[in-house]
Amino acid sequence: MAEPLDQPTFRLIKSQRGGDKLPENGYMFGVQRRIGDVTHWLCEQRGVCKARVHTKGMVIVKRTNEHFHGPDEQAAGCCEAKAGMKRKARESQDSTYHIVGESLQTASEGTAAKLPKLDSLKQTIQRQRTSVLAAPAQPTLAELALPAVYQQTAKEEQFLLYDSGADDVHRFLIFATQHNLGMLQRSKIRLADAPSRRHLPLHPGVCGAWTLCRR
Ligand SMILES: [Zn+2]
Numbered sequence: 001m002a003e004p005l006d007q008p009t010f011r012l013i014k015s016q017r018g019g020d021k022l023p024e025n026g027y028m029f030g031v032q033r034r035i036g037d038v039t040h041w042l043c044e045q046r047g048v049c050k051a052r053v054h055t056k057g058m059v060i061v062k063r064t065n066e067h068f069h070g071p072d073e074q075a076a077g078c079c080e081a082k083a084g085m086k087r088k089a090r091e092s093q094d095s096t097y098h099i100v101g102e103s104l105q106t107a108s109e110g111t112a113a114k115l116p117k118l119d120s121l122k123q124t125i126q127r128q129r130t131s132v133l134a135a136p137a138q139p140t141l142a143e144l145a146l147p148a149v150y151q152q153t154a155k156e157e158q159f160l161l162y163d164s165g166a167d168d169v170h171r172f173l174i175f176a177t178q179h180n181l182g183m184l185q186r187s188k189i190r191l192a193d194a195p196s197r198r199h200l201p202l203h204p205g206v207c208g209a210w211t212l213c214r215r
Pocket of ligand 1: 045
């Protein structure tokens with residue numbers, strides 16, 4: 001094993017898919033293989049560039065081959081910014097505008113200039129949210145954990161208004177928007193329906209009901 005080079009430590013960043021990336025002096029490396037506690041990294045310009053580094057722990061212990069291309073000082077910043085936006089899209093209830101705006105504000109001027117156009121960033125965020133829309137496996141009421149995307153409408157209005165909580169043996173959730181509640185309040189006739197046991201197995205106590213209210 002070669003002696004550690006004069007490069008004591010490095011930092012890793014997360015790729016948009018959640019993998020590790022190693023930014024170094026304007027070049028980006030992706031994991032090629034891991035052998036024991038040594039990781040082999042290959043320059044991201046695969047097929048073009050043969051530059052590699054080996055790391056052990058948090059130390060670069062070996063470099064092989066020179067890059068065939070110049071560095072891109074903003075590559076790491078762009079990668080971090082895009083990965084951060086995707087993570088927020090999956091995990092937060094912030095609006096698309098808020099996520100993009102916050103990322104652009106916190107990115108350096110150079111990074112912001114190199115990021116994709118605004119519409120493209122918005123599409124990326126919306127695709128992330130769509131990708132987690134796949135219906136979750138049918139949990140019990142206590143296990144039910146609604147992802148943020150299920151708590152808002154497509155127009156990013158709050159849709160889950162109340163959740164009595166996992167500790168409630170008769171847990172119930174109220175879905176509506178404030179706008180729709182306002183319409184309901186102003187309505188002179190209210191019709192109500194409840195799904196049957198077959199349609200909503202999470203609520204075994206709920207059976208078909210039909211209500212007509214006149215104010
Ligand atoms: Zn390279």
